[in-house]
Amino acid sequence: MEALHGVSSGKFDIKSPADKFFTSFTDDIDSTFDIISKEKITESVGWEKRTVTLNMCGNLVSDSYNTFKATITVTPREDETDGSRVVWTVEYEKIRRDIGDPVWIIDILINYLKETDEYLCM
Template sequence: MAQSSLSGKLQGEIETKAPAGKLHDAICKAYLIAKVCPEKIKSVDLQKGHWGTVGSIITWNYLIEGKPEISKTVTEAIDYDNKTLTFKSIEGDILKYYKSFKHNMQAIPNGEGSLVRWTLEYEKLNDDIPDPNSMLDLVTSSCKDVGAYLTRA
């Protein structure tokens, strides 16, 4: 990949028994995430707009490596047909380390369940900043918890 040493992409995948549409919907309307995994995601608050709509602004309170952090994101893109979603960070702790940060999610039908692919796109403020592996772990493990919750009912 041709990119500056400061720009990067990390990708992670999980499999879940939850149908792709149901999981995509739950992540788009993110309020369920804090209910399902309160040990990782402390709160998810809608600041502007409506859940599951482009342009909505959400504040996330979460733990990264046991440390509380906060992030404000704008829902940049949602495609209900292809089950994709993009959150872009506009304020918060993550922007102390990264000039830009996006979470891209795609839920791909896989039998009765789904394969969920998360891609983090970022630009570090300097070479000393590590890749956001702990953020990738947080989003994939939270997504796995949501998938398990959706199939329990």
């Protein structure tokens, strides 16, 4: 039987400096995720640790999930002078057991983060 609660996480490296990427990401976040969630709540933005936590609801999210919380942290890479590491974690609760995991929402989030990096490196 499928669990109602779930967590998905991952990490990847980007070419952009951590501060530049984090500023760009947080400045544009509200307009970017309108496709998924018309009513989103930025729970917190931690500038010191470059962490943002979003609780998304409304529109496509609430049709399938009671909760959808994404946390993104950007840190400078220690092994090189340029670039950063993005760590993301998504916690969710499905409204019913027959609902699939939110892979498509996570894919949109990851693609957005990677496209932001590409744009900043132009």
